[in-house]
Amino acid sequence: MSTIRASSGGLALLVAVLAFALNLRTPITSLPPVMADVADGLGLDQTLAGLLVGLPALCFSVVAPAASALIARLGPYPAVTVALVGVVAGTLVRSAGSGTAGVVAAFTGTVLLGAAITVGNVVVPVIIARDFADRTAPATGLYSSVMNLGSVLATSLTAPLAALLGWQGAVASWSLMAVAALVVWLATTRGAGRPGTARAVRGPAAAPAADRPAPERPDETWAGVLRRPLTWVLSLAFAGQSFSYYAVTGWLPELLRDLLGVSVTTAGNAAAPFQGLAIAGSVLVPLVLATRAPMRVAAVAMGLLWAVLPAGLLLAPQWWLVWVCLSGIAQGGNFVVIFTVAAQRCRTVAQTRRTVAAVQTVGYAVAATAPSVIGAVHAASGGWTAALLVMLGSTLTLGVAEVVATRRPRPRPA
Template sequence: MMLFIGILLVACNLRAPFTGVAPVLDTIQSVLSLSSYQTGLLTTLPLLCFAVISPFVAQLEKRFGLNITLLTALVAIMIGILVRSLGWVSSLYIGTLLTGAGIAVGNTLLPSLVKQNYPDKVANMTGLCGLCMGVSAGLISATIVPLDMLGGWQIALGTMVILPLLGAVIWSKQLNGTTYQPKQIKTPSSMRSIWLAPLAWQITLFMGINSLLYYMLVAWLPTILTDAGFSTLEAGSVHGMMQLASALPGLFLGPIVSRMKNQVTIAIIMSGLLTVGLMGLWIAPLGAMLWVSCFGVGSGGVILLAYMFIGFRTGSTTQATLLSGMAQGVGYLLAASGPTLVGILHNITHNWTAVLLIATGLSVVMLISGALAGRLRSIELSDVEAVQV
């Protein structure tokens, strides 16, 4: 039971400490007199951490074992949140980097953690993890502005520390367990192989484009909404709804996927919902609550399917960690460039039409990648081919 609770608490820390900052970015920028570039870094730096660190997490796991590596990640998130809340410009960025590094490690190891401990329930357990990620992120996003009004942005951001604190306390109980032990793996050759597998690239594009689109809206949705006439408080609430909607697939996706022969149809449906949400924000932004709900459900479903694909399409936890590192490394490199490129494009066009149209086009590419990755296939690192199973 403690293992089960611990895994869910780990999941709660993989989104909220990062996405919860967006609704108070304008306040932080004003109080600390940050430029637009400096403010954008608060969104970009964690994504760069995800991109740079994810491909090397397999080596950390090999050296220290899964339990210690995860506990260290939770402690890094906890320290990062506290440092970020001190109120200095330097501490803001240092804390953001620490938080991003911790989340990067946890993100990469989560599929391996589920595959190792629940090999016959990958879909259901991944769904529960997604539910926890979405609910925790949604609650943080919906409450961060009221907390800012009551006690200031430092208090608002600092309250997030409860998540990694609880996670670290519970996960520390696993240090003497047998959940997962350090092992010898052929990391260099395996890493080369995984990067040559077509199926690995299909999963990577599916996850990567979703990450790009999701974090684009995490960073810019409040601004898009205020430009459309929403108040700051209303925009924060809609932002929170998007996060909560992303948790909904965790309620039903696991049982559905576990009964399917392949995941082609469900990948198309989830990607299609995301596409509808983006088109709705472009055509009728005043209906944002509906559109962000579609986007959130779709995006939440896509990330869960991507995590499931990592478990389904690999033959061992080692392969799962390597594929997870590849998919998340490339994915978050795309995501890291997204908010900045969106800002540049918006400055050129002075509207959100081009941004949302390009995002819609990318969502179609994601849909195709998901349909391909959803076929019943697996990655064989020995011959670097995707073979029918």
């Protein structure tokens, strides 16, 4: 596998990657705002409706190794094309039909979406590490910002669209954005990225040689990647990040209603600053790193901001909006820290690809348990103190793991 070299990714390639990234969360976050209509329209009970929302996170974990293998076989650029086609197809299938056929279509489309987005989750860090090697932090920050922008757009606009088009039309309409991204991607990368061929990326500069099949070094294989302590430390960090994110996403509205007696509308709107300020966190980390501050500074700051949410709700719940805003910044910034470290500390494309896949497999497997774990602890304890302590534990785990991951690597012997 080719060693990661200095960046030669051009502006056109970056725009195409960001257009792709805009579609990596909208299919997921477009469903919860109209979930009541979906459940009524398909005749789903709460359990099945919740499964429809949580299924993509399970796919992110289960499918990640297969996504890594697909990227290795096709190359990163064709893998993006496959992912975008899958997003379009999954979005349309999920919104097709009614009755029993509609239920089958909804779950089939959701699984297809989960698999396609998993390919995207793995391949974008690989492209950033390979094609923007000297700009990994700002490129990762932009990638994270655009993903969160997609979440905000879908969360804000799907319900108004449903009032005009019905829930099926509203959810299906997000496929148009994926089609547009596919057109941009194909126009930018036409003729590039096929294994065994030179790439001619349209943009200010050509990208480096493709990730051609070749004998793998020992540290590039799955066994080699899984033997690296960094892989497991980053996996632990991403598990803490993902568990905290899905716990807050799933339970924050009900928690605020129980603790403070706020209205249903106010509690529901609490998701807006949490999702929206992730964009600020994604931009803030690269800006801090641009001042030549050590990565560990950013990691410590973002870890503390995440821990502020459960700690603040335990100690001063009346300031909930402050804690929600700070944690929103943290959840965007921590994503950048984790995957920037992965990109900077991997020496080859193959090592990056498998490391990212391993980190996401572990992280999203833990994330898939978050809503049920928090719900079970809340039900067993009869209050929110124990559940918030579990969330505090997950955020502190994230912070400690990031501090370990961002220590300076020892110089290799000559």
